[in-house]
Amino acid sequence: MKNIPLILMGCGGVGRQLLQHIVSCRSLHSTQGLCLRVVGVGDSTSLLVSDDLLHKGLDDTVLLQLCRVKSAGESLSKLCDFGEGRAFGHPESEGKILEIASQLGRKTGLVLVDCSASFDTVVVLKQAIHMGCCAVLANKKPLTSSMEDFKKLFTYPRHIRHESTVGAGLPVIASLNRIICSGDPVHQIIGSLSGTLGYVMSEVEDGKPLSQVVKDAKSLGYTEPDPRDDLGGMDVARKALILARILGHQINLDSIQIESLYPKEMGPDIMTVEDFLDRGLSLLDKDIQARVEKAASNGNVLRYVCVIEGSRCEVGIQELPKNSPLGRLRGSDNVLEIYTRCYSKQPLVIQGAGAGNDTTAAGVLADIVDLQDLFS
Ligand SMILES: NC(=O)c1ccc[n+]([C@@H]2O[C@H](COP(=O)([O-])OP(=O)(O)OC[C@H]3O[C@@H](n4cnc5c(N)ncnc54)[C@H](OP(=O)(O)O)[C@@H]3O)[C@@H](O)[C@H]2O)c1
Ligand SMILES: *[C@@H]1O[C@H](CO)[C@@H](O)[C@H](O)[C@H]1NC(C)=O
Numbered sequence: 001m002k003n004i005p006l007i008l009m010g011c012g013g014v015g016r017q018l019l020q021h022i023v024s025c026r027s028l029h030s031t032q033g034l035c036l037r038v039v040g041v042g043d044s045t046s047l048l049v050s051d052d053l054l055h056k057g058l059d060d061t062v063l064l065q066l067c068r069v070k071s072a073g074e075s076l077s078k079l080c081d082f083g084e085g086r087a088f089g090h091p092e093s094e095g096k097i098l099e100i101a102s103q104l105g106r107k108t109g110l111v112l113v114d115c116s117a118s119f120d121t122v123v124v125l126k127q128a129i130h131m132g133c134c135a136v137l138a139n140k141k142p143l144t145s146s147m148e149d150f151k152k153l154f155t156y157p158r159h160i161r162h163e164s165t166v167g168a169g170l171p172v173i174a175s176l177n178r179i180i181c182s183g184d185p186v187h188q189i190i191g192s193l194s195g196t197l198g199y200v201m202s203e204v205e206d207g208k209p210l211s212q213v214v215k216d217a218k219s220l221g222y223t224e225p226d227p228r229d230d231l232g233g234m235d236v237a238r239k240a241l242i243l244a245r246i247l248g249h250q251i252n253l254d255s256i257q258i259e260s261l262y263p264k265e266m267g268p269d270i271m272t273v274e275d276f277l278d279r280g281l282s283l284l285d286k287d288i289q290a291r292v293e294k295a296a297s298n299g300n301v302l303r304y305v306c307v308i309e310g311s312r313c314e315v316g317i318q319e320l321p322k323n324s325p326l327g328r329l330r331g332s333d334n335v336l337e338i339y340t341r342c343y344s345k346q347p348l349v350i351q352g353a354g355a356g357n358d359t360t361a362a363g364v365l366a367d368i369v370d371l372q373d374l375f376s
Contacts, residue, residue, distance in 0.1 A: 002033055004368060004375050005057065005108055007040035007097060009124075010116030011076070014138050014164075015041075016067045017361035018115060023060045025365070034372060038063060039110075040100060044118070046076040047093035048085045053100060054108070058085055097124050098131075105132035109375045111368055114139040115361075126152045129159060134374060136367040138164040138360055140238045147250050159374065161367035166239045167193060167334045167354040169363035175350060176246055179340055186247055188309040188339040190318075193239045195332035195355045196222045196230040197261075197304035201317075202330045205301050210261075210288045211281035218277075222332055226273045231261040233304070237315045240306035244313045251313060259316025261288075261304070295319045301327050325349045 008015055022036050029036060037057030040049045048066065050058050058066075062085065069078050077087045088096045097112070104110040105128065112128050114121050114137045122142035125135050126149065135153065137143065143150055143162060153160055166172045179186060192198045199222055203213040214231070217223050223230050237258045244251055264270075266280040295302050300319040303326050307314045320327050325347070329335045334354025337347035353359050 001030070001035050002372055002375050003035050003037055003108060004111060004372060005037045005039045005053070005104055006111040006113055006368065007042070007100065008038060008113045008115060009042050009097075009121055010114065010118070010139070011041055011043055011066065011070050012115065012117070013357040014360045014364070015113075015115035016070055017357040018113070018364050019063045019067055021361050021365050023063055026060070029369070034369065036368065039104075040097065041066060041076065042093055042097070043070065043076050044116070045090050047088045047096055048076050048079055049088065049096060049100070050085050053103065094124055098127055101128040101131045101133050109134065111136055111371060113137075113364060113368065114142065115364065117141070119145065122149050122153075129153060129155055134159040134371050135161075136364055136371070137162040138364050140165045140235075140242060143245070144238045144241050144253055147245075147252060150245055159371075161370060162242070163367050164360045164363035165242055167191075167336065167350065167352075168356060169359035169366075170334060170336075170350055170352050170354060172243075172336055172350055173246065175348065176243065176338070179338065179342075179348075180246070184340045184342045186338065186340050187344070188307070189243055189247075189336065190305050190307050190309075190320075190326065190339075191243075191334065191336035192303050192305050192326055192329055193334050193336070193354060194230060194233075194236050194304065195334065195353070196224075196227070197233075197236065198329055198334065199332040200231075200261075201302055201304050204288055204292055205296075207289075207292075209282070209285040211277075211285050214281055215277060226268060226276075228262060228266075228268055228273075228276060233258045233260055233315050236304070236306055240308060240313055240315055243306070244308050247308065249308075249311065249313065255313070257314045257316070259314075261317075291317070303327070303329065325351065 039053050039057045111134045116139050119141045163173045199217050200213050204210055214227050218227055237256050241253055271280055301322050302317050303320050305318050325337055326335050333351055336350045339347045
């Protein structure tokens with residue numbers, strides 16, 4: 001039996017779903033000769049660690065109990081009463097992760113799984129990779145800070161996986177890496193990588209006012225609590241940056257041109273969310289509708305996409321042919337068109353749900369299993 005020890009950083013929606021997937025896949029993995037051993041789980045304030053790092057992970061009953069405790073909004077440290085494992089507080093926990101990394105990294109191997117939404121994990125990740133550990137990320141932030149950090153994380157490219165950072169569980173990164181390593185030059189990537197903005201653009205195409213569509217999207221649970229976090233385009237820009245860097249572009253977030261769907265005067269530092277939804281948004285309806293109509297008169301539709309072509313990397317609204325994979329997009333799916341030498345007239349198209357705890361966690365789990373050859 002092959003053992004894969006791992007530490008999970010972050011147990012929010014995605015992290016908890018991952019733990020549940022790991023537990024429910026026990027028998028499947030065991031038929032494949034695999035055992036995923038969760039030796040530690042951390043949140044923003046604490047870290048719970050198995051008593052016997054070398055021989056066993058946290059028990060499945062503890063992992064499931066942990067999910068219940070976190071779902072109820074409580075802290076991980078509450079589990080200390082549970083009798084198994086030890087909890088460490090902040091900032092002690094960072095040192096503890098590195099201690100385990102140095103203990104297991106070159107001995108049994110260790111995967112650090114980043115399901116947090118924090119900038120802070122990059123410090124630990126870089127050092128752990130240096131100690132022979134592997135990293136699996138759903139968190140985009142470590143890959144979208146400095147180019148120097150990005151390079152350090154990719155010191156051993158076979159030791160890092162991050163499929164869920166772009167398009168959640170969709171095989172975007174894996175497909176792109178296969179294209180790149182076969183020497184097939186990528187001419188252009190154009191993609192709708194936000195479920196929220198995909199939904200918004202296809203609804204305004206039907207003539208509905210932007211203000212109404214955004215409110216609908218919010219009540220359907222498609223948006224962040226403050227929809228401006230989606231409408232500003234920053235999340236799409238982070239995904240675009242990851243794709244561009246994989247293609248070899250040594251660029252930073254600030255070199256990406258980002259079109260925000262709301263003006264600076266309606267920013268979070270000037271307007272409350274309520275004001276934005278009640279008064280601000282409706283001021284934008286007319287302009288968007290005019291753009292939709294202009295596009296329609298050319299037989300086109302508007303989509304909020306990232307475009308990576310040559311050294312250009314842009315994020316914003318583009319007019320696209322109605323009869324194309326992106327033009328046909330309805331609802332909240334992600335759609336990515338990749339144009340290469342092999343896929344020149346007809347692009348390679350990747351489409352499907354690009355968000356959700358379940359698919360995202362499934363992508364993370366597949367990444368972990370994909371590292372199995374590095375373990376014994
Ligand atoms: N949900 C999706 O559909 C989706 C899709 C693709 C990618 N992602 C990415 O997946 C990641 C997780 O998403 P989510 O929806 O699960 O987020 P979330 O519910 O906000 O959970 C974040 C978790 O990270 C923990 N955390 C914060 N700072 C930390 C630190 N320094 N060290 C360790 N843990 C820390 C938080 O701790 P507390 O519990 O103490 O606050 C929380 O448990 C994000 O980066 C997100 O962008 C999500
Ligand atoms: C993801 O999990 C969080 C926390 O449990 C929950 O609030 C949210 O509704 C879930 N999202 C989806 C799309 O299921």
